[in-house]
Amino acid sequence: MSFNFFLLIFILFVLLPDLLNRYHITVRAVQVSCPNIREILNLLYGKLPRYTYSAELAFIISLLLTYFAVKSELSFASYLPLVTFGYIAHLNSKELFDTPSNSFITILSFFILYSFFVKALEFVFIESNWDVVFKNRRFIFLGPYFINPYTGDEIWRFWPPFYVFLVIFCAGYGTLSESKVKFLLPYSIFCLALIFLIGYDSDYYSYKNGMKISNRNYEATESLFLLAGALILGLISYLLMHQRCKILEEFQVNYIQQVLILSSFLSFIGMLFLLDPPGDEGVKPSYWGGFVLNLIFAFGSLVIGFGIGIALAFGRRSSLPVFYVPSVAIIELFRSGPLVAWLFFAQFLVPDLFNPVWEADIASRIIFVFALFFGCYLAEILRGGLQTVPHGQFEAATALGLSPTQIKLRIQLPQAIRTTLPAIVGQMIAMLKDTSLVYFFGVYDAFKATKDIPSQRDFLAEYEEPLVFVAFLFWAVAYYLSRLTTKIEKNLGLDNEGGAGRT
Amino acid sequence: MSEESIIQTKDVTVSFGDFQALKGINVDIKQGEIIVVLGPSGSGKSTFIRTLNRLQPHDGGEIVVDGIQINEDTTVSDLKQLRSDIGFVFQQFNLFPHITVLENIALAPQKVRGMSKEEAEEVAMKLLERVGIPEQKNKYPAALSGGQQQRVAIARALAMDPKIMLFDEPTSALDPEMIKEVLDVMIDLAKRDITMIVVTHEMGFAKEVGDRIMFFDEGHLVEESTPDVFFDNPKEDRSKLFLEQIL
Ligand SMILES: Nc1ncnc2c1ncn2[C@@H]1O[C@H](COP(=O)(O)OP(=O)(O)OP(=O)(O)O)[C@@H](O)[C@H]1O
Ligand SMILES: [Mg+2]
Numbered sequence: 001m002s003f004n005f006f007l008l009i010f011i012l013f014v015l016l017p018d019l020l021n022r023y024h025i026t027v028r029a030v031q032v033s034c035p036n037i038r039e040i041l042n043l044l045y046g047k048l049p050r051y052t053y054s055a056e057l058a059f060i061i062s063l064l065l066t067y068f069a070v071k072s073e074l075s076f077a078s079y080l081p082l083v084t085f086g087y088i089a090h091l092n093s094k095e096l097f098d099t100p101s102n103s104f105i106t107i108l109s110f111f112i113l114y115s116f117f118v119k120a121l122e123f124v125f126i127e128s129n130w131d132v133v134f135k136n137r138r139f140i141f142l143g144p145y146f147i148n149p150y151t152g153d154e155i156w157r158f159w160p161p162f163y164v165f166l167v168i169f170c171a172g173y174g175t176l177s178e179s180k181v182k183f184l185l186p187y188s189i190f191c192l193a194l195i196f197l198i199g200y201d202s203d204y205y206s207y208k209n210g211m212k213i214s215n216r217n218y219e220a221t222e223s224l225f226l227l228a229g230a231l232i233l234g235l236i237s238y239l240l241m242h243q244r245c246k247i248l249e250e251f252q253v254n255y256i257q258q259v260l261i262l263s264s265f266l267s268f269i270g271m272l273f274l275l276d277p278p279g280d281e282g283v284k285p286s287y288w289g290g291f292v293l294n295l296i297f298a299f300g301s302l303v304i305g306f307g308i309g310i311a312l313a314f315g316r317r318s319s320l321p322v323f324y325v326p327s328v329a330i331i332e333l334f335r336s337g338p339l340v341a342w343l344f345f346a347q348f349l350v351p352d353l354f355n356p357v358w359e360a361d362i363a364s365r366i367i368f369v370f371a372l373f374f375g376c377y378l379a380e381i382l383r384g385g386l387q388t389v390p391h392g393q394f395e396a397a398t399a400l401g402l403s404p405t406q407i408k409l410r411i412q413l414p415q416a417i418r419t420t421l422p423a424i425v426g427q428m429i430a431m432l433k434d435t436s437l438v439y440f441f442g443v444y445d446a447f448k449a450t451k452d453i454p455s456q457r458d459f460l461a462e463y464e465e466p467l468v469f470v471a472f473l474f475w476a477v478a479y480y481l482s483r484l485t486t487k488i489e490k491n492l493g494l495d496n497e498g499g500a501g502r503t
Numbered sequence: 504m505s506e507e508s509i510i511q512t513k514d515v516t517v518s519f520g521d522f523q524a525l526k527g528i529n530v531d532i533k534q535g536e537i538i539v540v541l542g543p544s545g546s547g548k549s550t551f552i553r554t555l556n557r558l559q560p561h562d563g564g565e566i567v568v569d570g571i572q573i574n575e576d577t578t579v580s581d582l583k584q585l586r587s588d589i590g591f592v593f594q595q596f597n598l599f600p601h602i603t604v605l606e607n608i609a610l611a612p613q614k615v616r617g618m619s620k621e622e623a624e625e626v627a628m629k630l631l632e633r634v635g636i637p638e639q640k641n642k643y644p645a646a647l648s649g650g651q652q653q654r655v656a657i658a659r660a661l662a663m664d665p666k667i668m669l670f671d672e673p674t675s676a677l678d679p680e681m682i683k684e685v686l687d688v689m690i691d692l693a694k695r696d697i698t699m700i701v702v703t704h705e706m707g708f709a710k711e712v713g714d715r716i717m718f719f720d721e722g723h724l725v726e727e728s729t730p731d732v733f734f735d736n737p738k739e740d741r742s743k744l745f746l747e748q749i750l
Contacts, residue, residue, distance in 0.1 A: 249641045251603040395558055396597035396656075400611035400663060401587030410610070414601045 010107065037103055038093045045090040055091050058084045066114075070121045085110070132459040133469045137197055139453070140470060143289010143444040154283050158292070161271035163230050168264050170234040174241025175257050176487060183238060191231045199224050268299050285363030289444030291473055297363075297445070298432040301370030305431075308375025313382035313416075314408055327379070334376040339434055342369045347441050366438055374431045381423045385416030425485040429478045436474070446470045509534045509667065509698050510555060514564035517550050524550045526722040527564065532700070534666075537693050539709040539730070540702040542719030543745060548702045551719065552669045555700070556589045557582060569666060587615050590660025594672040596652045598644035598659070604631070605640040608659045616663065623662070630658035634688050650681030654688055661692075668692065670701040706749070710734060718742050 062084040069077040096106040138147045146155045173183045245253050276282040315327030346369040389412045397407040439448035450466035510532040517525040524547045540548045553559035566573040608627035612618045631637045634654040674682040693712045716733040718726040726739045737743050
């Protein structure tokens with residue numbers, strides 16, 4: 001790589017002389033020219049004008065040039081980005097090159113970051129063949145059953161939930177009192193991505209375990225119409241809600257938000273019923289798959305786990321051994337074992353335990369284990385939150401005549417959840433990522449799908465790209481969730497109110 | 504003021520470990536009476552009024568409030584009935600921060616008295632007007648000033664239509680300019696037929712509206728007299744000392 005060479009040159013001819021010069025060490029060989037880095041940069045770029053955004057602009061140009069350099073593989077092109085990076089260095093030279101050690105750190109970290117970046121670009125744009133991901137995109141998102149030519153019609157079952165969730169979701173954004181651009185810009189990018197993913201009809205099929213994995217009978221036009229309908233409805237619901245929340249008072253907005261959260265829970269349950277209604281109709285959970293399955297697992301365990309967590313948290317705080325002992329036992333037991341062990345437990349032991357009463361399929365058993373696991377961690381988080389609720393709250397509620405249960409659910413719990421929200425979301429994200437463990441058990445989640453793709457005839461041994469893609473999916477959702485909580489926290493006023501401290 | 508007793512205690516004691524905070528308290532409070540409880544810090548004033556709705560269990564003696572004997576054997580429903588008939592106002596307001604002012608006031612009438620939401624909010628609205636801040640109904644407590652919060656707390660207690668109101672230093676956590684607005688509400692309340700027990704350091708209030716002063720010191724009820732006697736001509740040396748210190 002020419003950059004290492006360049007680095008060496010740089011150290012020998014620029015950095016070292018600079019160092020020596022500053023410490024008044026004269027070495028015969030370099031005595032002739034001992035330029036200071038800042039002077040050099042000033043010499044090179046001093047005449048260029050500065051604008052408010054010149055650094056940002058130069059940065060974007062540098063990135064583009066780097067991409068060009070990587071793409072074109074021309075040797076001179078690899079020096080071009082250095083020119084613009086140099087300009088950025090010149091703009092910030094006061095901070096970056098003020099002392100010799102800072103100069104050294106700047107240049108070293110620049111080259112480390114830069115070579116990582118170049119390597120990543122090479123992987124993403126040159127070495128990888130994203131075709132494998134693109135052609136298998138439906139497979140990765142939905143698993144084999146819904147894209148099989150014979151059973152793929154069942155995919156309609158995802159459309160109504162998609163509509164409902166999108167509307168709820170956009171309405172939720174409408175309740176955050178933010179400028180429209182902050183929603184509309186990401187939303188349009190989201191729309192374009194979806195249109196591209198759904199609309200681009202790549203004709204492809206392959207065989208896997210005798211099951212045909214195909215896009216062949218996939219009708220893009222119909223799906224596009226459905227998608228467009230959903231996206232427009234989402235937009236409308238956002239705009240209406242945004243309009244409405246401007247004139248509503250804070251408490252009414254909070255009320256709407258609670259209704260939205262509740263309705264998303266209900267629609268989730270509705271979605272499960274639509275996927276597998278009682279009776280012979282529908283798609284059995286063992287046929288569900290893909291990233292959607294990971295999301296279903298995560299959301300389902302979230303809903304059930306919340307119930308478990310709340311019960312355990314209060315159980316643990318109870319002074320009655322009947323509640324206290326089992327709660328502590330469950331919490332300590334489940335938190336001390338690795339999740340994989342509990343999943344194995346769900347796979348092999350739970351059927352034997354439950355079968356006479358309830359013939360649980362693998363999906364429900366897995367959700368059950370995730371919910372328990374999540375519930376135990378949540379219980380500990382909530383317990384911490386409950387401890388921060390001032391005792392005066394309990395006294396005031398008691399003095400009004402509220403019963404202990406009413407006090408717990410109406411006074412203490414809401415306050416505990418508010419103060420521990422960041423930790424709760426952190427636990428949610430952890431659980432979402434943990435759902436990838438289910439691929440050990442033959443459940444067709446996103447990771448199982450990616451693991452099977454390299455055995456397709458056309459993509460033999462193409463392991464990396466699907467894995468990177470799925471990792472990216474998980475990252476994107478997790479990152480999005482954590483961004484969302486910061487928003488919600490601001491909205492709750494947690495950052496300035498200081499919890500319940502004032503009362 | 505009728506001659507009917509509403510609160511009677513006999514030899515009430517409360518201990519925290521080895522320390523005895525109340526050392527045998529005997530009172531007899533008539534319906535509609537305004538009692539002002541005075542005493543130095545740590546004398547057991549708070550402990551005493553907290554025993555009356557069993558926020559603080561007592562370990563000796565007898566307490567009868569509104570005909571209900573309060574002790575370990577009091578049934579849950581009796582206790583609930585009792586507490587809903589006694590309003591309590593705290594020094595630290597203790598409003599519920601996660602719900603609005605209106606909801607703070609309307610919560611207990613719905614959950615304890617079984618009122619409908621509309622009814623409860625109507626009651627709440629009337630009380631907010633009475634304490635002078637109807638325009639704040641949809642705010643959250645944190646957005647209110649201390650004086651406003653305490654007035655909401657009083658309204659919240661009144662929403663249960665209590666027979667007895669207990670105040671534990673309701674103005675001690677307030678900035679001086681806010682004390683008056685809370686005292687005004689209490690003075691207005693005192694004119695109605697409600698029994699009030701007020702722990703306070705506001706001597707003006709004690710003189711003006713108190714029917715009787717109870718002076719506590721070191722867990723004893725040292726002196727019981729009318730405000731005139733207590734402030735001008737106290738019977739006990741310890742009362743004199745106390746008055747000298749604070750006046
Ligand atoms: N929960 C408790 N545990 C231990 N000691 C307590 C407790 N509550 C009160 N005490 C003690 O009981 C005594 C009386 O307390 P109390 O709060 O009734 O005093 P007070 O007259 O209300 O004083 P102040 O004017 O400071 O509020 C004090 O010495 C206090 O330290
Ligand atoms: Mg006190």
